[in-house]
Amino acid sequence: MVRTHDVCAPATPSAVAGHDLTPLPVGAVALDPARELGAWQTVNRERTLPHVVERLGSTGVLDNLRRLVGESDAPFRGPLFADSDLHKTLEAIAWEAARVPADQPWEPFARAAAVLLARVQREDGYLDSHVQGDAARAPWADMRWGHELYVLGHLVQAAVARERATGRDDLMAVARRFADLAVAEFGPSSTRADGLCGHPEVETALVELYRHTGERAYLDTAAAMLDRRGAGALGAGPFEPSYFQDHLPVRESHEATGHAVRQLYLAAGMADVAAETGDGTLEAALERLWASAHGTKAYVTGGMGSRHRDESFGDPYELPPDRAYAETCAAIAAFQWDWRMLLASGDARHADAMERVLLNGIAAGVSTDGRRFFYSNPLQLRSGHDGASEDTPSERLDWYGCACCPPNLARLVSSLGAYVATGTEQRARLYLYAAGTVRLGATTLDVRTDYPWDGRVEIDVTGPLEELALRVPGWCEDAALEVDGVAADAAPDPDGYVRAALAPGGHRIVLTLPMPVDVLAPHPRVDAVRGCVALRRGPVVFCLEQPDLPAGVPLEDVRIDLTVAPRVGPGVRSLRAGATVLAEGVVRSSEGLPRATALRRSSRPSAPSGMLPGRIALRAIPYARWANRAGGAMRVWIPVDEEGLTT
Amino acid sequence: MVRTHDVCAPATPSAVAGHDLTPLPVGAVALDPARELGAWQTVNRERTLPHVVERLGSTGVLDNLRRLVGESDAPFRGPLFADSDLHKTLEAIAWEAARVPADQPWEPFARAAAVLLARVQREDGYLDSHVQGDAARAPWADMRWGHELYVLGHLVQAAVARERATGRDDLMAVARRFADLAVAEFGPSSTRADGLCGHPEVETALVELYRHTGERAYLDTAAAMLDRRGAGALGAGPFEPSYFQDHLPVRESHEATGHAVRQLYLAAGMADVAAETGDGTLEAALERLWASAHGTKAYVTGGMGSRHRDESFGDPYELPPDRAYAETCAAIAAFQWDWRMLLASGDARHADAMERVLLNGIAAGVSTDGRRFFYSNPLQLRSGHDGASEDTPSERLDWYGCACCPPNLARLVSSLGAYVATGTEQRARLYLYAAGTVRLGATTLDVRTDYPWDGRVEIDVTGPLEELALRVPGWCEDAALEVDGVAADAAPDPDGYVRAALAPGGHRIVLTLPMPVDVLAPHPRVDAVRGCVALRRGPVVFCLEQPDLPAGVPLEDVRIDLTVAPRVGPGVRSLRAGATVLAEGVVRSSEGLPRATALRRSSRPSAPSGMLPGRIALRAIPYARWANRAGGAMRVWIPVDEEGLTT
Known part of the structure; x- marks a missing residue:
C-alpha cells in the first residue's frame, strides 16, 4: 500500500489501481487562468498567499517559534494553536510549487521554516511553540483544549504536500518525528484513555501519512483515537x-x-x-x-454551523440566515x-455538495481582491447591523485574532485541481467543470467551458481513454450529451453520471447543462426563512445587496414578485466580477409600523395599510461576491410579495 | 429627602408628597391568594423560597463565606458573584416578612446570615467571598469582570428591604460599611478612571440607599459611575x-x-x-x-436578549423564537x-410593558410547582431538540451552575404588591389588576377580579379618595367604566388612563376590559417569524405545545387556519393551571421533502405535493405554562396555512 510522492492528490483515500476513482497525481491538472477556478487560483497565488505569509510574520506566528531558539524576545501571541497557521501556509506553498514548478518564490521561506521547526523541535520529537514556550505547561497535559495533535495534523499535511509536490523531505523529517512521538504516546497500545484530541484533524492527517509512507502505525493510531471517543x-x-x-x-x-x-x-x-x-x-x-x-x-x-455560540451545529432545521x-x-x-x-x-451527490460549498460557502470567505476574509458567513446582514465585533463584521476583515480561515483557504484553492477528476488513462470521471487540462497518463482531457456561468462543457479527449463519466449536477434537469457530434443518452445513472464509451483516438464530447434561474422554496421546517425564496442559477446562489437598490430603499422593505419569472441579467460572468440575475420587486415601507399588529377582522395576516408599494427592478449578484462594494444589507432569502398575489 | 423605612416600596424613585405617583408603603397591598398574582406569591413562599434557601446551602454559597471564618474547608464554588445569590434571597425573605408579618420562618436564617456577613467583612468594609478567599486576588483589581460592585448592589438592596420590612438594621450596618468603602474608592472625587462595574446593578442600589438614608454621597457615587462610562x-x-x-x-x-x-x-x-x-x-x-x-x-x-452568544441584544428586528x-x-x-x-x-405604556413581561417573559421562568426554572426562555422548541446543555434545556431545571435567576424571581414575586398601584389617600393610580386590597392611608381599594383571565375589575373604594386613575391596557379596545352603577367616559387620556372623580365616601367602580383572542401579525422586519401569527388574549400570550397534539403529529407540521377565528376554550383560568385558546389547524406532513425545492412552473412558493393536509383542532395554552407536562416541542408563533387560503 506504499504511496509515492507523485501518485496522490491532497489527502485522499487509497484507491484500487485502474479504478476510475483513483485520485489524480500531483500536477495532473492545469486550470485555465482566464476562467473561474483558474482565475481564483491566480488571485490566491498573487494576492492571498503573499498576504498570509506577511501576516505570519507580523502577528507573531513565526516569533512564537523564534523565541524558542533565542531569536525573538516577543511574548507568545495568537491562539494556542497558532503554529497551525504556519503549517497550513506551508501546505499552500507546496501545492503552488507543484502548480507552477518554474516559479517558486516561497521556497526560501518554506526551507527556512523547515529549518526553524527542526531547531525548535525537542529531542523526543515534540513540537508545539505554545506549550514549549510556557514553563508552566507540559506536553499532552490538556487533551481537551491543548490542540497539540491538531497542530501535528496540519504539520503532517504540510509535510506530505511538500514531499509530494517538490520531493523535498526536510519538513517530512520533522513531521515524522513528531508523528512517531504521537504514535508512541497515543498508539493502539497506549493506556491513555484520553488519547485523543479535543479538536479533530490529526486523524485524517495520520491516515494520509500512512498512505504516503506505508507505515501502518499511523493508520492504527488514527483508528485508536477514533475508538477512544465517547x-x-x-x-x-x-x-x-x-x-x-x-x-x-x-x-x-x-x-x-x-x-x-x-x-x-x-x-x-x-x-x-x-x-x-x-x-x-x-x-x-x-x-x-x-x-x-x-x-x-x-x-x-x-x-x-447554525450557532455563534460554540460555533456549532444547531437542532435539525435550525438555519437562521442572519445568525448563520x-x-x-x-x-x-x-x-x-x-x-x-x-x-x-x-x-455524485458528494461532488454536488463539494461544488455547492466551493462556489458559495467557501468562495464567500474571501474578497475578490484576495486579501479580506470572512470567518463567519451569514446569509443575511441587516441595515443598521452593528459590525463592531470580529464575530459578525459588516465586511471582510484583513485578518482575525483567530486566523484559521485565511491559510485554510489558501491551501484549498492552491490544490483545487486535485478535485476536478479521478481515474486512469482508461477510465475517468469528471466532477467539477472547470476550463483547463487534465492529464491521465497518455490520456489528455482538454476542457473548455465558462462554467459555472454557462452550462456548455466541451471536452477534447486524446489518448487511450475508454470511458468518461460526467457528473450530471443534482440541480440540473434535461442535460444533453454529444459525442463527436452525435447525440447520446444523457439520462444520468443512479450514481449521477452520464457515461461516454470511447474508442481509442481523439473525441470531442459536449455536455450541455441548462441553467435557468431556479427559484428555491425552503423546506417547510426551516422556520427562519418561511415566506422567502432564494435565487440560484446552476450551482451559484444569488443574493440581493443594498448597493444595487435605489437610494432610500432599505433592503428590509423589498419583496420579490414571483408573478414575473426571474431571468439572467448582464454582467461579466465571474465570481470575481459581476454576474447578475434580474427579478421584479415591490417595496413595502415598514416605517412607523407597530411592533406587532392585532388582526381583528382580517382572516389572514396582511400588511398594515401603512405599507405603500412601489415597483422596483431587482438585481441579484452571486452570494460569494457580496461585501465587495460599499457595505450594507444583504440577503439570500428574499421575502415573497404575498400582497400583490392576493389583491 | 430622608426616607424612612415604612414609606418606600422596593427600589423606587423619590416622589412628591401627595402626588399620585408616590410609591406605596411596605405592606400596603395584600393580594388575594385565590387569584393569579396572589397565588403566585403563595407558590413563591411555600415552594420557591424554601428551595432557594436549601440550594444556598447545598451549592456552596454559604460555605464560600463560612470558610473565611474557619467554619468550612470546602473550596470556593459557583460563579465569582455567588454572594449575590444570598443577597437576593435575603431580599426576598425581607419582603415575605413584610407580607406575612405574623409568620417569619426565615428570620433565624436571615439573622444568622447577617452575623456571618459581618464576621466575614473586612475591617475596611470590603465583603466579597470570592476575592477574600483567594490570596492571589486583590479587591477592585478587575473592574471588568470582578462583579464586586454588583455583589454590593444586591447586598444594599437586601439591607434596604430588610430594614424597611422589619426595622432590623443588622444587614444595613454591613451594607453601609461596604457601600461607604465603595464611595471612598469610587465616589465623585475618585481619580480611578475604571471606577465602574463591568456588571451594572450597584447604580440603582446606591440611589435607593440614598433615598433610604438621605446620604447624598451614595447618589453622587452612582452618578459618577454613570459618568465614567464610555x-x-x-x-x-x-x-x-x-x-x-x-x-x-x-x-x-x-x-x-x-x-x-x-x-x-x-x-x-x-x-x-x-x-x-x-x-x-x-x-x-x-x-x-x-x-x-x-x-x-x-x-x-x-x-x-436575542443572542445566546454573550447573552446579548441583537440587531434591530433580530428576534429568533428558537434561539431567543x-x-x-x-x-x-x-x-x-x-x-x-x-x-x-x-x-401607562410602561405599566403595559411591565404587565406583558411579568405574565409572559418572567412567569415562564418558573414551573407551576415553583421549583424548576428556565434561565433562557425560547419562544420555540423543536421536536428533536438536543436539551443536553444548561443553556437550552428541553425543560426547566431545578438549579443552574449560574443560579442568578431563581433568587431574582423570588425577590420579585414576594414584592409584587408594590407594583400594583401608586398614590395617596386622595389620588391614586392602579396599574396591575390583581384581586386584593390596597391601603393608602385612610383610603382602601378592595379589588375583585379574575384578571388576567377575565376583563371585569370591580373596585370598592372607601375613604377620602378624590380621583382614581385606572390604566387602560394598550392591548385593549372598547374599555367600559361604571361608577356606582353609572356608565362613565372610558376613553383613555394620552397617558393611557381613565379617571374616576369621586366624592368622599364609598364607591363601586367597575372597569370592563374586553378580551377577545387577538391574532398578532409580526412586524414585517422580524424575518424569523414571517408567515406566522401569535395568539394573545388580554395580556397573556399563548403557545402550542406538543402534548396537546394527537400522537404522531409533530408540532412542526401544524399550520393555523385563520379562516376560522380562534376562540376562548375551557380550562381553569390560571397560569398555574390550564386556560386555553382554541383554533382550527391543518397538518401538512413534511416527511421526506427535499431540503429545498426548485419552483420551475409555479409563480409562488407552494407546498410540495407530498404534503397531505389533515384538519385538526388546536389547543393553545398560556406561554408561561409551557414545559409543565411531558416535554416536547412548543411554539408561540404559528405558521399560517396559506395553502388552504388560496385553493
Whole structure:
C-alpha cells in the first residue's frame, strides 16, 4: 500500500489501481487562468498567499517559534494553536510549487521554516511553540483544549504536500518525528484513555501519512483515537462532551453536532479510516452523519454551523440566515469530507455538495481582491447591523485574532485541481467543470467551458481513454450529451453520471447543462426563512445587496414578485466580477409600523395599510461576491410579495 | 429627602408628597391568594423560597463565606458573584416578612446570615467571598469582570428591604460599611478612571440607599459611575466594550446593546439617577434606549436578549423564537426599568410593558410547582431538540451552575404588591389588576377580579379618595367604566388612563376590559417569524405545545387556519393551571421533502405535493405554562396555512 510522492492528490483515500476513482497525481491538472477556478487560483497565488505569509510574520506566528531558539524576545501571541497557521501556509506553498514548478518564490521561506521547526523541535520529537514556550505547561497535559495533535495534523499535511509536490523531505523529517512521538504516546497500545484530541484533524492527517509512507502505525493510531471517543475521557467542563464529539462512540453517531469544524474534520478522519480498513460500522455512521448534516443542517450555500455560540451545529432545521455561523473553515472541512465520501462511494451527490460549498460557502470567505476574509458567513446582514465585533463584521476583515480561515483557504484553492477528476488513462470521471487540462497518463482531457456561468462543457479527449463519466449536477434537469457530434443518452445513472464509451483516438464530447434561474422554496421546517425564496442559477446562489437598490430603499422593505419569472441579467460572468440575475420587486415601507399588529377582522395576516408599494427592478449578484462594494444589507432569502398575489 | 423605612416600596424613585405617583408603603397591598398574582406569591413562599434557601446551602454559597471564618474547608464554588445569590434571597425573605408579618420562618436564617456577613467583612468594609478567599486576588483589581460592585448592589438592596420590612438594621450596618468603602474608592472625587462595574446593578442600589438614608454621597457615587462610562476604562479583551455598555457615554446611548441584563440594570440605574437629579440628557437617552429596546428588540412575551452568544441584544428586528435568549433575569431587569420609567413619567405604556413581561417573559421562568426554572426562555422548541446543555434545556431545571435567576424571581414575586398601584389617600393610580386590597392611608381599594383571565375589575373604594386613575391596557379596545352603577367616559387620556372623580365616601367602580383572542401579525422586519401569527388574549400570550397534539403529529407540521377565528376554550383560568385558546389547524406532513425545492412552473412558493393536509383542532395554552407536562416541542408563533387560503 506504499504511496509515492507523485501518485496522490491532497489527502485522499487509497484507491484500487485502474479504478476510475483513483485520485489524480500531483500536477495532473492545469486550470485555465482566464476562467473561474483558474482565475481564483491566480488571485490566491498573487494576492492571498503573499498576504498570509506577511501576516505570519507580523502577528507573531513565526516569533512564537523564534523565541524558542533565542531569536525573538516577543511574548507568545495568537491562539494556542497558532503554529497551525504556519503549517497550513506551508501546505499552500507546496501545492503552488507543484502548480507552477518554474516559479517558486516561497521556497526560501518554506526551507527556512523547515529549518526553524527542526531547531525548535525537542529531542523526543515534540513540537508545539505554545506549550514549549510556557514553563508552566507540559506536553499532552490538556487533551481537551491543548490542540497539540491538531497542530501535528496540519504539520503532517504540510509535510506530505511538500514531499509530494517538490520531493523535498526536510519538513517530512520533522513531521515524522513528531508523528512517531504521537504514535508512541497515543498508539493502539497506549493506556491513555484520553488519547485523543479535543479538536479533530490529526486523524485524517495520520491516515494520509500512512498512505504516503506505508507505515501502518499511523493508520492504527488514527483508528485508536477514533475508538477512544465517547467514553468521556476528555473530562468535564463548561462545554458539553458533544461540543467535542465525545458524547458517543463514533460508530453510534447519528447526528451532526457540536463545534462544526471539529465535527466535519472528524467525519473526514472517520472516512479515511473506513476507506483503509473497510470498517462497515464506520461507513454506516458516516451515512447517518451525512444525512443529518446535509439533510437538516446545511445552508443553501453549503455552509454549516447554525450557532455563534460554540460555533456549532444547531437542532435539525435550525438555519437562521442572519445568525448563520457557517465558518469558512467548516465549509472547507465539509468539502474535504465530501471528497472522501465521493472517493469511497463514487456517488455524485458528494461532488454536488463539494461544488455547492466551493462556489458559495467557501468562495464567500474571501474578497475578490484576495486579501479580506470572512470567518463567519451569514446569509443575511441587516441595515443598521452593528459590525463592531470580529464575530459578525459588516465586511471582510484583513485578518482575525483567530486566523484559521485565511491559510485554510489558501491551501484549498492552491490544490483545487486535485478535485476536478479521478481515474486512469482508461477510465475517468469528471466532477467539477472547470476550463483547463487534465492529464491521465497518455490520456489528455482538454476542457473548455465558462462554467459555472454557462452550462456548455466541451471536452477534447486524446489518448487511450475508454470511458468518461460526467457528473450530471443534482440541480440540473434535461442535460444533453454529444459525442463527436452525435447525440447520446444523457439520462444520468443512479450514481449521477452520464457515461461516454470511447474508442481509442481523439473525441470531442459536449455536455450541455441548462441553467435557468431556479427559484428555491425552503423546506417547510426551516422556520427562519418561511415566506422567502432564494435565487440560484446552476450551482451559484444569488443574493440581493443594498448597493444595487435605489437610494432610500432599505433592503428590509423589498419583496420579490414571483408573478414575473426571474431571468439572467448582464454582467461579466465571474465570481470575481459581476454576474447578475434580474427579478421584479415591490417595496413595502415598514416605517412607523407597530411592533406587532392585532388582526381583528382580517382572516389572514396582511400588511398594515401603512405599507405603500412601489415597483422596483431587482438585481441579484452571486452570494460569494457580496461585501465587495460599499457595505450594507444583504440577503439570500428574499421575502415573497404575498400582497400583490392576493389583491 | 430622608426616607424612612415604612414609606418606600422596593427600589423606587423619590416622589412628591401627595402626588399620585408616590410609591406605596411596605405592606400596603395584600393580594388575594385565590387569584393569579396572589397565588403566585403563595407558590413563591411555600415552594420557591424554601428551595432557594436549601440550594444556598447545598451549592456552596454559604460555605464560600463560612470558610473565611474557619467554619468550612470546602473550596470556593459557583460563579465569582455567588454572594449575590444570598443577597437576593435575603431580599426576598425581607419582603415575605413584610407580607406575612405574623409568620417569619426565615428570620433565624436571615439573622444568622447577617452575623456571618459581618464576621466575614473586612475591617475596611470590603465583603466579597470570592476575592477574600483567594490570596492571589486583590479587591477592585478587575473592574471588568470582578462583579464586586454588583455583589454590593444586591447586598444594599437586601439591607434596604430588610430594614424597611422589619426595622432590623443588622444587614444595613454591613451594607453601609461596604457601600461607604465603595464611595471612598469610587465616589465623585475618585481619580480611578475604571471606577465602574463591568456588571451594572450597584447604580440603582446606591440611589435607593440614598433615598433610604438621605446620604447624598451614595447618589453622587452612582452618578459618577454613570459618568465614567464610555471612556473605555474597562480595558480591552475578547469582549467588545458594548458588551459592558462602555462603548459610549450613557447620555449618548441610542440603542439597547450588549449583554441584556447589564444593559437593563444600567438603564434602571440611569432612570434612578435621572429621577433624583432631574438630568434631562439622561432622560432623553432613556427614551431612546426604551424606543430601541421595546420598538425593535423585545419579544412578544416582553423578553429581551436575542443572542445566546454573550447573552446579548441583537440587531434591530433580530428576534429568533428558537434561539431567543430572553433570560429570566433580563425580563426582571426590564420590569424594574419600566417601573422607574412609569414613576418618572406616569405614562401607562410602561405599566403595559411591565404587565406583558411579568405574565409572559418572567412567569415562564418558573414551573407551576415553583421549583424548576428556565434561565433562557425560547419562544420555540423543536421536536428533536438536543436539551443536553444548561443553556437550552428541553425543560426547566431545578438549579443552574449560574443560579442568578431563581433568587431574582423570588425577590420579585414576594414584592409584587408594590407594583400594583401608586398614590395617596386622595389620588391614586392602579396599574396591575390583581384581586386584593390596597391601603393608602385612610383610603382602601378592595379589588375583585379574575384578571388576567377575565376583563371585569370591580373596585370598592372607601375613604377620602378624590380621583382614581385606572390604566387602560394598550392591548385593549372598547374599555367600559361604571361608577356606582353609572356608565362613565372610558376613553383613555394620552397617558393611557381613565379617571374616576369621586366624592368622599364609598364607591363601586367597575372597569370592563374586553378580551377577545387577538391574532398578532409580526412586524414585517422580524424575518424569523414571517408567515406566522401569535395568539394573545388580554395580556397573556399563548403557545402550542406538543402534548396537546394527537400522537404522531409533530408540532412542526401544524399550520393555523385563520379562516376560522380562534376562540376562548375551557380550562381553569390560571397560569398555574390550564386556560386555553382554541383554533382550527391543518397538518401538512413534511416527511421526506427535499431540503429545498426548485419552483420551475409555479409563480409562488407552494407546498410540495407530498404534503397531505389533515384538519385538526388546536389547543393553545398560556406561554408561561409551557414545559409543565411531558416535554416536547412548543411554539408561540404559528405558521399560517396559506395553502388552504388560496385553493
